[in-house]
Amino acid sequence: SQELEQSPQSLIVQEGKNLTINCTSSKTLYGLYWYKQKYGEGLIFLMMLQKGGEEKSHEKITAKLDEKKQQSSLHITASQPSHAGIYLCGADKDGGYNKLIFGAGTRLAVHP
């Protein structure tokens, strides 16, 4: 079955700094989802990548899927305290777009 490894497990950065979170799969990814979660809240959808080499951006967050479709990165430019939370990558375990399995998450803290 598909497993997703996220790194780092946790990250503390100073406000204004850039950062990157990685998500690596043991198998080819057919759909890679990025979500953000704040404590006590649900998962907020950020982006979904499907094609090798695809890159999407939303405000200061950019996500990329490599050409082999086995690794994705989430990059935050000029981080702000509002970016703090847990970032989760998810992918379908059977190669579709439905039954997502998730990585363990990356806990991000942004200090003013």
Added chain:
Amino acid sequence: DAGVIQSPRHEVTEMGQEVTLRCKPISGHNSLFWYRQTMMRGLELLIYFNNNVPIDDSGMPEDRFSAKMPNASFSTLKIQPSEPRDSAVYFCASSGGQLSGNTIYFGEGSWLTVV
């Protein structure tokens, strides 16, 4: 859109009691998912419905857990009898498939504590 709506948001119950969690998916979505999140195991898929039919329940931990989707706008996850190790956050999610760009939207979660 109101998003995926779950209830209750928080529940504390005694071991052995029946627990029922409820979910209203986004209108028009044809897929519904139940997930469980714990510190130890992270986010786990319990069961997946498509057009109200259970497609994959391989993640349901044991017979004490059951899920139903009597219609397109309502689903329940039931635990009977509940045990302390069932304490977790239970999320419901829905998707409209290709019609919604294959995006899966999550509810706010139901925080369950079994004492």
